[in-house]
Amino acid sequence: MADLRSGGGAPTVLRVVLGRRLQQLREKSGLSYEEAGHALDVTHATVRRMEKAEVGLRIPYVEKLLRTYGVTESEEIEGFVSLAREANQPGWWHRYRDVLPEWFSAFVSLESESELIRAYEPHYVPGLLQTSRYARAVLRSGMPHAPEEEIERQVALRLERQAVLGRAEPPLVWIVIDETVLRRSIGGREVMAEQIEHLIKATELPYVNLQIMPYSAGSHPAMYGPFHLFRFPVEELPDVACTENLVGAAYYDQREDVSAFLEALDRMCGQAAPLNRTAGLLNALRKEI
Known part of the structure; x- marks a missing residue:
């Protein structure tokens, strides 16, 4: 669950949901936080914070993570990205x-x-x-x-x-x-x-x-x-x-x-x-x- 007391504005429920889905995809692919972070050229903490909805979902990161986790269908990627854009909108x-x-x-x-x-x-x-x-x-x-x-x-x-x-x-x-x-x-x-x-x-x-x-x-x-x-x-x-x-x-x-x-x-x-x-x-x- 997202840390609802963290700064930067409370996340929308959709952002929490997408963070959890990214976590499920990462775990299904067998990758660690460190390995996922390496794919993005960021620290493992960035990946962890995305999954916990403590930060916004940067679209380039989302696209790269989905491909890293084995999501290859363009429609599936586009659908996820569309939801990420919606989730990033303030409530x-x-x-x-x-x-x-x-x-x-x-x-x-x-x-x-x-x-x-x-x-x-x-x-x-x-x-x-x-x-x-x-x-x-x-x-x-x-x-x-x-x-x-x-x-x-x-x-x-x-x-x-x-x-x-x-x-x-x-x-x-x-x-x-x-x-x-x-x-x-x-x-x-x-x-x-x-x-x-x-x-x-x-x-x-x-x-x-x-x-x-x-x-x-x-x-x-x-x-x-x-x-x-x-x-x-x-x-x-x-x-x-x-x-x-x-x-x-x-x-x-x-x-x-x-x-x-x-x-x-x-x-x-x-x-x-x-x-x-x-x-x-x-x-x-x-x-x-």
Whole structure:
């Protein structure tokens, strides 16, 4: 997996995929990093970094490596090169690099290209389901000294992230939120009423599953904090889990680590209110507000 915390901008998922395919071709050909680097007249570290998507895919290098690895069909080479050019294009989030921390650009990259997004959130409504006014209130509380222009740029970024839900084939979004999320007043009564109404409409979408963890459920497997899990429509990429903190994030793609997050989510889904009760709980809360 690419080092998602490395400099130079988070790689697109396609670049990660192509890096893995280059690794598979190199290993199939029986060549070492050093031998592949010798073919390019570069160090073995350059080949390693290409495979891990830590650098862009230089087209002359890609063409030379494919031939070195025994790929001879011109159509296959042209197809790979075409994908490499596409992968080298910065993601849409690059437009927000003035307000987007490096660690979070990796998150947005994963979110944008997932086919399944699962999450647990104990503090606030996840970004994909926030209204603009709720998002503004959350951002202002977390960035009390930021100028208004920066807050508005952050709101615009958050709303553009939500475009993933409008794709022709949107990801399945399955989120468990604490009851606390709905009872903590963020932005005032009007903002919360609007936000809850937005969640009610979201639950009507066939690709959004929202469950509420009630106070009465007691302790559960993820009381240590929020996390996300991403799954992709390409076999080369493993599931990736992400945990956030005040100054960054940690990403996990090792099977044993991701399995722990998956197990916690599955257990929480069993403890939380069933999906068919979510709309009723939200409507009842809306009346309270």
